[in-house]
Amino acid sequence: MASEPEDDSSLYLTLLCWAGLLIAAAEAFIQPLPVGLGAGAMVVAYLAGGVPAARSALIELWQDRRLDIDLLMVIAALAAAAVGAALEGAVLLALFSLSQTLEHRAMGKARRAVEALMHLRPETALREGPDGVTEVPVVSLVPGDRVILRPGARVPVDGRVITGAGHMDESTVTGESLPVRKDQGALVHEATVNLDGILTVEVTRSLAHSTVAQMIRLVTEAQAMKAPSERFSDWFGQRYTIAVLAGSILAYVGFWLTGHPPDQALYRAATLLVAASPCAVVISVPAAILSALSAAARGGVLFKGGAALEGLAEVKVFAFDKTGTLTTGKAAVTGLTALKGDEAAFLTLLAGLEAQSEHPIASAIRREASNRGLAPAQIDGVRSFPSEGIIGRDPAGEVWAGNARMLDRMGATLPPALAVMADGAETLVLMGRGHHVLGAVTVADEPRATSAEALAALRRGGAAILMMTGDRQAVASRIGARLGLQPDEISAGLLPGDKVKLVDAATAKGKVAFIGDGVNDAAALARADVGVAMGVAGSEVALQAADVALMADDLRKLSAARALARRTARVIRQNLTLALGAMAVLVAGSLFFNLPLPLAVIGHEGGTLLVVLNGLRLLADPIRTSGRQNG
Ligand code: ADP
Numbered sequence: 001m002a003s004e005p006e007d008d009s010s011l012y013l014t015l016l017c018w019a020g021l022l023i024a025a026a027e028a029f030i031q032p033l034p035v036g037l038g039a040g041a042m043v044v045a046y047l048a049g050g051v052p053a054a055r056s057a058l059i060e061l062w063q064d065r066r067l068d069i070d071l072l073m074v075i076a077a078l079a080a081a082a083v084g085a086a087l088e089g090a091v092l093l094a095l096f097s098l099s100q101t102l103e104h105r106a107m108g109k110a111r112r113a114v115e116a117l118m119h120l121r122p123e124t125a126l127r128e129g130p131d132g133v134t135e136v137p138v139v140s141l142v143p144g145d146r147v148i149l150r151p152g153a154r155v156p157v158d159g160r161v162i163t164g165a166g167h168m169d170e171s172t173v174t175g176e177s178l179p180v181r182k183d184q185g186a187l188v189h190e191a192t193v194n195l196d197g198i199l200t201v202e203v204t205r206s207l208a209h210s211t212v213a214q215m216i217r218l219v220t221e222a223q224a225m226k227a228p229s230e231r232f233s234d235w236f237g238q239r240y241t242i243a244v245l246a247g248s249i250l251a252y253v254g255f256w257l258t259g260h261p262p263d264q265a266l267y268r269a270a271t272l273l274v275a276a277s278p279c280a281v282v283i284s285v286p287a288a289i290l291s292a293l294s295a296a297a298r299g300g301v302l303f304k305g306g307a308a309l310e311g312l313a314e315v316k317v318f319a320f321d322k323t324g325t326l327t328t329g330k331a332a333v334t335g336l337t338a339l340k341g342d343e344a345a346f347l348t349l350l351a352g353l354e355a356q357s358e359h360p361i362a363s364a365i366r367r368e369a370s371n372r373g374l375a376p377a378q379i380d381g382v383r384s385f386p387s388e389g390i391i392g393r394d395p396a397g398e399v400w401a402g403n404a405r406m407l408d409r410m411g412a413t414l415p416p417a418l419a420v421m422a423d424g425a426e427t428l429v430l431m432g433r434g435h436h437v438l439g440a441v442t443v444a445d446e447p448r449a450t451s452a453e454a455l456a457a458l459r460r461g462g463a464a465i466l467m468m469t470g471d472r473q474a475v476a477s478r479i480g481a482r483l484g485l486q487p488d489e490i491s492a493g494l495l496p497g498d499k500v501k502l503v504d505a506a507t508a509k510g511k512v513a514f515i516g517d518g519v520n521d522a523a524a525l526a527r528a529d530v531g532v533a534m535g536v537a538g539s540e541v542a543l544q545a546a547d548v549a550l551m552a553d554d555l556r557k558l559s560a561a562r563a564l565a566r567r568t569a570r571v572i573r574q575n576l577t578l579a580l581g582a583m584a585v586l587v588a589g590s591l592f593f594n595l596p597l598p599l600a601v602i603g604h605e606g607g608t609l610l611v612v613l614n615g616l617r618l619l620a621d622p623i624r625t626s627g628r629q630n631g
């Protein structure tokens with residue numbers, strides 16, 4: 001069952017084995033062939049069908065001290081030959097070889113679905129240099145280079161738009177088919193397609209660190225991280241293989257003692273060996289998981305391994321970060337009060353403080369400043385206080401910006417002039433020096449258009465929903481109401497540590513998933529049973545902390561991924577039932593009903609192929625953001 005890289009040689013050996021079998025069968029059933037031809041064909045069938053399996057099984061036995069199931073097949077065929085049933089042994093080897101070839105091709109198909117992304121990378125790019133635009137190999141691009149993207153061109157490496165605007169087809173990365181508008185400053189991802197517009201893009205990542213490389217690394221690492229049920233089938237396969245071998249020897253002795261002639265006893269023991277081999281059990285779980293991981297990746301959802309997939313299927317509570325996750329994270333400044341009167345000076349200073357923050361609030365403030373044509377002030381030594389705000393210094397001394405908690409930290413009090421602003425249902429950002437408050441802005445963020453639908457789909461699937469935010473209660477309630485959340489599903493005013501505590505508390509109800517954007521919530525992402533990072537096309541930090549990554553900013557991907565995870569769990573259950581059931585029937589048949597060897601072989605290989613094909617159904621079942629979601 002060792003999965004060799006599939007190549008054509010295994011196909012040729014299978015064909016050779018079948019040719020040998022057919023000639024040998026013609027001799028046996030139709031008419032005698034010229035001397036030695038039938039016997040020669042039989043030897044060819046045995047060698048072509050048995051040697052590859054025997055070779056890899058013996059290497060595995062020698063090097064890893066593992067007993068490979070393939071060895072059981074070879075032993076059974078040899079036993080059949082020894083008692084004069086050579087043709088039946090050849091049938092065994094031919095069917096075994098065929099099913100191995102098909103199985104390897106099928107599994108390879110699942111594996112290659114992600115690697116196909118590699119071929120989407122262009123080979124060359126148009127680099128803008130001191131002496132004009134030249135075509136250069138993509139590997140030679142380094143951060144800071146500028147490349148020109150014409151309509152229809154694929155983005156060669158991750159970058160940021162410097163001039164121009166247009167629409168991108170990002171479906172290769174996010175699984176999202178609608179074009180996405182990109183303006184100046186927007187990030188563009190490797191392997192996505194520029195639909196219209198002529199863009200100049202500054203390279204932000206080299207090829208080795210760009211989106212596709214990240215996705216492939218994640219998925220290949222994922223394949224190494226086994227799911228619990230996968231570990232079970234490995235463990236089971238190993239113990240069980242030894243047991244089957246021992247059991248068959250015992251059965252041989254048993255048949256012999258109960259009066260069977262030695263030849264017949266050996267034949268029946270060989271039949272039992274085939275009937276009881278757990279090939280189907282061992283392949284049933286990886287076939288399903290590998291297919292599901294590939295299908296998910298093509299839909300823009302990366303699972304870090306089968307464990308994450310199985311975990312998501314079992315999640316009972318979904319806890320969401322608000323800002324940037326349930327909401328767009330593209331907040332806008334809605335109000336501004338400068339207590340000393342000069343709005344421009346106030347905003348210049350505030351934008352300078354926020355220049356170094358990754359928080360969605362900070363980018364809203366920077367945008368407002370740039371819309372008003374203001375350049376941010378130079379602020380040094382900026383320190384960030386998660387869920388509070390930031391502190392830095394300019395020539396006049398220390399300045400700060402943040403919420404009521406920051407106000408307390410600075411020993412300041414809310415000036416009466418700001419009371420009206422502070423009562424609203426928008427996020428308030430205060431700025432001050434020491435205990436003097438200089439003014440405030442309000443920032444409003446809206447739920448994503450897709451969030452409510454995604455929450456509803458998760459609810460229909462039987463999950464509980466929680467919203468956790470560091471923002472104020474009034475803001476949380478306003479957003480929560482728009483998303484159809486009940487008051488008891490909302491927790492506001494949280495510090496990052498509080499989110500971790502709430503995640504812990506929620507585990508009383510079952511497995512918990514935390515969904516965040518990685519800003520101020522990496523701890524909760526890591527603590528939850530399943531951490532889901534969203535909108536991470538390109539963000540390495542969030543990818544590290546999470547078990548599941550949604551490449552697109554669309555929570556419907558989460559409900560679709562959960563539905564896929566549940567379908568996978570169902571297919572695994574079907575497969576294990578089928579595999580164990582078929583095995584039980586075949587074993588009973590060979591022990592008590594004198595089942596002929598060829599029938600045992602057909603039942604055994606047929607069962608194995610059936611579970612592989614059943615697992616492969618998941619491959620054709622990619623994640624969509626419409627249609628069936630509440631699986
Ligand atoms: P959420 O949990 O909704 O993602 P956070 O925990 O990231 O929110 O932030 C909570 C609050 O902390 C914000 O609503 C804001 O009041 C304050 N805050 C955080 N970062 C900043 C910042 N860079 N500038 C100003 N205020 C901030």
Ligand code: MG
Pocket residue numbers: 321322323324325517519520521
């Ligand atoms: Mg957040």
